[in-house]
Amino acid sequence: ENPYPAVTMHKVQKPTEGCHLRLHQKPFPRLDEGTVQWIIDQATAKLQTAPPAVKAEKKCMVPSGPPIAAILERNGNALANSARRLEVVRNCISYVFENKMLEAKKLFPAVLRAMKGRAARHCLTQELHLHVQQNRAVLDHQQFDFVIRMMNCCLQDCTAMDEHGIAAALLPLVTAFCRKLSPGITQFAYSCVQEHV
Numbered sequence: 256e257n258p259y260p261a262v263t264m265h266k267v268q269k270p271t272e273g274c275h276l277r278l279h280q281k282p283f284p285r286l287d288e289g290t291v292q293w294i295i296d297q298a299t300a301k302l303q304t305a306p307p308a309v310k311a312e313k314k315c316m317v318p319s320g321p322p323i324a325a326i327l328e329r330n331g332n333a334l335a336n337s338a339r340r341l342e343v344v345r346n347c348i349s350y351v352f353e354n355k356m357l358e359a360k361k362l363f364p365a366v367l368r369a370m371k372g373r374a375a376r377h378c379l380t381q382e383l384h385l386h387v388q389q390n391r392a393v394l395d396h397q398q399f400d401f402v403i404r405m406m407n408c409c410l411q412d413c414t415a416m417d418e419h420g421i422a423a424a425l426l427p428l429v430t431a432f433c434r435k436l437s438p439g440i441t442q443f444a445y446s447c448v449q450e451h452v
Contacts, residue, residue, distance in 0.1 A: 340369040341378045348382045351401045352391055359401060370408045373421070379409050380424040383432070392431045399434040403447045410451040422451075 347366045350359035369375040383402070386392070394402060406425060413422050429445035436442050 337372065337374055340365075340372060340375050344369055344375050344378045345382055348379070348386070348405075351398050352386055354395075354398070356397055356401075363401070363404075366405060367408050370405070370412050376409045376412065376421045377424075379405055380421055380428065383428050384424070387428060387431045392433060394432060394434050396434060399432070399442075399444070402432055403444060406444060406448050407451075410448060413451075 343362055343365045347359050347362040350356070350362065366375075370379070383406075406429065410422060410425065425448075429448055430443060432444040433441045
């Protein structure tokens with residue numbers, strides 16, 4: 256990046272052998288204003304008299320594409336991949352709530368990658384909602400940390416389209432999930448995710 260300051264030597268190339276024998280290019284000739292204007296006028300007159308260019312409408316049959324089965328087969332891999340991602344998200348959340356933190360930690364990078372997809376973000380909100388309904392909203396510190404990291408990642412990848420869907424679905428969840436910091440002091444999830452736009 257910053258090499259030692261050396262004295263820069265500019266190399267001036269010597270002229271090649273026999274360069275003095277080469278013919279030198281002639282300067283560009285001066286253009287005659289009258290001739291140039293005459294050419295421009297000719298072109299303008301031609302454009303004004305020419306009929307407007309309208310493409311003749313040619314009716315033709317559009318060939319039918321590949322059968323739907325072939326398209327589904329081609330996209331089948333993507334759908335299977337998406338289903339696998341959703342399964343990973345579900346498994347990770349269930350591991351967190353079952354206190355199987357080692358398994359959750361293994362799946363966590365895959366879950367964060369999956370959050371790039373809208374389906375995975377939607378799946379996260381649904382799964383967390385199920386756990387709130389089961390009265391499992393009070394978490395221990397490790398569980399709380401995992402849930403907050405997933406929520407943050409989900410909100411980070413949200414677009415303006417998700418604002419009234421996924422972000423809105425997370426609102427009741429962030430006011431439900433909490434942890435006890437000390438007797439009488441409870442920290443709710445919204446205190447950790449409220450910085451998102």
